[in-house]
Amino acid sequence: EAQVTQNPRYLITVTGKKLTVTCSQNMNHEYMSWYRQDPGLGLRQIYYSMNVEVTDKGDVPEGYKVSRKEKRNFPLILESPSPNQTSLYFCASSFGGVAYNEQFFGPGTRLTVL
Amino acid sequence: GQQLNQSPQSMFIQEGEDVSMNCTSSSIFNTWLWYKQEPGEGPVLLIALYKAGELTSNGRLTAQFGITRKDSFLNISASIPSDVGIYFCAGRSRIQGAQKLVFGQGTRLTINP
Numbered sequence: 001e002a003q004v005t006q007n008p009r010y011l012i013t014v015t016g017k018k019l020t021v022t023c024s025q026n027m028n029h030e031y032m033s034w035y036r037q038d039p040g041l042g043l044r045q046i047y048y049s050m051n052v053e054v055t056d057k058g059d060v061p062e063g064y065k066v067s068r069k070e071k072r073n074f075p076l077i078l079e080s081p082s083p084n085q086t087s088l089y090f091c092a093s094s095f096g097g098v099a100y101n102e103q104f105f106g107p108g109t110r111l112t113v114l
Numbered sequence: 115g116q117q118l119n120q121s122p123q124s125m126f127i128q129e130g131e132d133v134s135m136n137c138t139s140s141s142i143f144n145t146w147l148w149y150k151q152e153p154g155e156g157p158v159l160l161i162a163l164y165k166a167g168e169l170t171s172n173g174r175l176t177a178q179f180g181i182t183r184k185d186s187f188l189n190i191s192a193s194i195p196s197d198v199g200i201y202f203c204a205g206r207s208r209i210q211g212a213q214k215l216v217f218g219q220g221t222r223l224t225i226n227p
Binding site: 004035040041042043044045048058090092102103105106107108 | 118120123154155156157158159162202204214215217218219220
């Protein structure tokens with residue numbers, strides 16, 4: 001089954017404790033992206049990757065890191081989480097070109113930072 | 115970054131009613147998209163629009179790409195309970211670059227049976 005998977009789905013942590021949210025897709029997509037969803041703000045892009053070893057900042061990259069060592073995986077790293085990073089996070093992937101539009105989203109990771 | 119203004123923020127309707135929502139921007143977009151998010155799920159693409167003036171349907175859903183390129187509309191006819199969810203517009207512009215999508219704040223649709 002074609003899908004984007006994220007782990008964990010739910011996470012409660014404390015300020016300053018490094019964490020990683022994994023994202024994996026099995027559709028051989030070049031493009032992958034991370035978004036955060038907050039009430040009243042819609043989805044805002046954190047980082048994206050056009051292909052392996054190619055990453056760039058989105059609109060709200062502060063406090064986050066990413067890596068793209070393999071085509072299928074795009075982990076989101078919070079080196080020192082803070083309460084303002086409490087949010088619902090989505091990973092998405094798509095093929096390149098105009099197919100950037102047809103992004104497939106993962107099920108989401110709800111993160112709470114105390 | 116750029117923002118899309120989506121309205122209304124929420125809608126409470128009776129089953130069978132038609133629904134209309136829209137998305138506006140102060141700048142031009144080359145592509146407009148409409149997504150639906152159901153509880154506990156990620157957004158799913160409903161309709162994609164690529165040309166100004168384009169009108170596209172997907173079952174009971176119809177979306178239009180505004181002539182000015184600064185707005186888009188989504189209509190749902192004869193709503194049913196499974197239409198419940200949050201609807202997001204999204205756009206792609208030359209300013210943002212081909213690889214970035216900008217999302218609206220979402221319209222939360224609630225249906226009374």
